[in-house]
Amino acid sequence: xxxxxxxxxxxxxxxxxxxGCTGTSERxxxxxxxxxxxxxxxxxxxxxxxxxxxxxxxxxxxxxxxLVDQLRGGAKxxxxxxxxxANMTKxxxxxxxxxxxxxxxxxxxxxxxxxxxxxxxxxxxxxxNGRKLxxxxxxxxxxxxxxxxxxxxxxRLKPVSEESKVTDALGKVTAGEADAGIVYxxxxxxxxxxxxxxxxxxxxxxxxxxxxxxxxxxxxxxxxADFIALVRSEQGRTVLTGAGFRTP
Amino acid sequence: xxxxxxxxxAALASVGALLIGLPLIGLLLRVPWVRVPALLTxxxxxxxxxxxxxxCLASTVLSVLLxxxxxxxxxxxxxxxxxxxxxxxxxxMVLPPVVxxxxxxxxxxxxxxxxxxxxxxxxxxGFTTAAVVIAQAFVAMPFLVVAVEGALRSLDAxxxxxxxxxxxxxxxxxxxxxxxxxLPAIVSGTSLAAARSLGEFGATVTFAGSLQxxxxxxxxxxxxxxxxxxxxxxxxxxxLLVLAALLVLGTGLLGRRRPARVRATASAATTPGGAG
Numbered sequence: 001x002x003x004x005x006x007x008x009x010x011x012x013x014x015x016x017x018x019x020g021c022t023g024t025s026e027r028x029x030x031x032x033x034x035x036x037x038x039x040x041x042x043x044x045x046x047x048x049x050x051x052x053x054x055x056x057x058x059x060x061x062x063x064x065x066x067l068v069d070q071l072r073g074g075a076k077x078x079x080x081x082x083x084x085x086a087n088m089t090k091x092x093x094x095x096x097x098x099x100x101x102x103x104x105x106x107x108x109x110x111x112x113x114x115x116x117x118x119x120x121x122x123x124x125x126x127x128x129n130g131r132k133l134x135x136x137x138x139x140x141x142x143x144x145x146x147x148x149x150x151x152x153x154x155x156r157l158k159p160v161s162e163e164s165k166v167t168d169a170l171g172k173v174t175a176g177e178a179d180a181g182i183v184y185x186x187x188x189x190x191x192x193x194x195x196x197x198x199x200x201x202x203x204x205x206x207x208x209x210x211x212x213x214x215x216x217x218x219x220x221x222x223x224x225a226d227f228i229a230l231v232r233s234e235q236g237r238t239v240l241t242g243a244g245f246r247t248p
Numbered sequence: 249x250x251x252x253x254x255x256x257x258a259a260l261a262s263v264g265a266l267l268i269g270l271p272l273i274g275l276l277l278r279v280p281w282v283r284v285p286a287l288l289t290x291x292x293x294x295x296x297x298x299x300x301x302x303x304c305l306a307s308t309v310l311s312v313l314l315x316x317x318x319x320x321x322x323x324x325x326x327x328x329x330x331x332x333x334x335x336x337x338x339x340x341m342v343l344p345p346v347v348x349x350x351x352x353x354x355x356x357x358x359x360x361x362x363x364x365x366x367x368x369x370x371x372x373x374g375f376t377t378a379a380v381v382i383a384q385a386f387v388a389m390p391f392l393v394v395a396v397e398g399a400l401r402s403l404d405a406x407x408x409x410x411x412x413x414x415x416x417x418x419x420x421x422x423x424x425x426x427x428x429x430x431l432p433a434i435v436s437g438t439s440l441a442a443a444r445s446l447g448e449f450g451a452t453v454t455f456a457g458s459l460q461x462x463x464x465x466x467x468x469x470x471x472x473x474x475x476x477x478x479x480x481x482x483x484x485x486x487x488l489l490v491l492a493a494l495l496v497l498g499t500g501l502l503g504r505r506r507p508a509r510v511r512a513t514a515s516a517a518t519t520p521g522g523a524g
Contacts, residue, residue, distance in 0.1 A: 063475070065474065065475045065476075066474075069474070069478075132374075132375060134457065137458065137472055137475075139472050139473070139475040139476045140472075140475050159459070160375040160457060160459060161375050161457030161458055161459050161463065162458055162459055162460075162464075163453075163457065163458055164453070164458060164468070164471055164472045164475065168453060168454070168458075171454070172374075172457065175353050175354070175357055175359060176357070176358065176359040177353060177357045177358060177359070177374045177375075178374075178375075
């Protein structure tokens with residue numbers, strides 16, 4: 001009995017110590033960024049930490065709407081970077097932004113197919129008949145862009161799946177489960193050899209803008225401003241274009 | 249007849265109850281109840297609800313049909329094979345569902361070893377309702393297996409042995425003795441599996457995709473609606489919560505009053521066929 005009691009006490013103490021371990025004396029910049037920015041923003045974070053000794057950059061990468069939900073719920077953050085203007089507007093309307101959001105990157109859509117193009121897809125045309133096409137659902141930014149583009153190009157898409165995340169759409173193509181998918185050029189670039197891209201003529205007609213802003217009540221306003229400046233600097237643009245983004 | 253627990257146990261218990269109960273209460277408080285009927289008649293919501301009910305029923309039947317024999321065999325196994333079998337049968341319970349979905353995708357997807365064979369025969373599972381059912385059964389069946397196997401191992405073997413000695417064949421012993429005494433465990437295991445099927449998200453989204461009326465079940469619809477309309481997402485979440493609660497509650501009541509019959513069946517099993 002005594003041993004059991006000791007073990008229980010040890011368990012409780014251990015759990016508390018582990019839970020408390022995340023607290024450090026360093027300064028900490030918290031950045032909420034859209035999932036599609038994971039690669040480039042991680043690079044920005046490394047750069048920022050080496051420019052600012054003693055500062056840790058903590059990222060939360062998630063769907064933009066999920067991040068807005070967290071901000072609305074009162075989550076503490078310094079910087080918010082959204083994958084579209086609609087979600088940034090939601091954050092502005094909720095009073096969680098300080099200052100004017102600024103567009104720092106743009107993205108366009110492309111068609112991707114598995115390596116070797118087993119479905120012999122040539123574009124958004126008859127070659128898609130009887131083939132498995134995956135797209136994003138209209139409720140999420142990449143899907144809204146896909147519907148808008150299909151409408152502008154006058155094509156009717158018949159997808160077998162409308163995914164709620166662009167990474168899920170991409171995953172179905174890299175797994176070879178789908179014959180083609182519509183994703184952002186940056187997702188295609190990030191997937192490397194796992195997919196082949198087929199440019200959609202006229203894709204420029206629908207451009208997705210990525211705005212960034214300082215969060216209202218940011219615990220580290222100065223660091224937030226510095227981070228936004230880094231993203232929008234010449235060096236930042238180089239990193240962004242290297243990942244397939246366009247810059248304003 | 250009430251047993252009292254030490255005060256500190258009661259204190260910890262109430263913290264535990266709050267940890268589980270408060271978020272559920274918080275959710276129910278936020279649900280826009282007045283608008284729920286209107287939100288649920290939206291075609292997307294209706295399709296999702298109907299699809300969820302159908303697939304959940306199918307995967308639960310599948311779980312019982314295959315999980316029950318699996319539990320029976322596992323309980324009889326001894327040695328390293330038993331341990332291995334038990335691990336394999338229960339691992340989907342602790343896997344993140346997304347990992348389960350990936351496992352299904354690389355196995356049953358058309359590039360996978362099984363999927364490629366099926367594809368040669370003209371069968372492609374991906375993006376179909378069948379994929380949803382398989383994903384649900386994959387994550388849900390272990391709940392049934394664990395419940396039934398646990399009950400089997402603590403089951404008193406005397407009645408089974410006696411029936412066998414009196415001449416009842418293995419199938420007869422199974423139907424007349426073993427299964428009736430397992431009924432509470434089967435019922436609770438089935439309800440857990442059904443509730444788990446109903447809530448399945450990760451494996452479905454990874455393996456089956458998401459298309460209205462075909463693969464987009466209630467949890468997937470909730471996830472998607474959350475992007476644009478929190479009210480609809482909350483309304484659907486409330487429906488899911490109520491359905492799951494009813495499932496667990498209903499079968500809980502059903503399972504409680506069975507064991508009394510079992511003792512009587514031990515002798516009943518042998519009377520008609522055993523005499524000859």
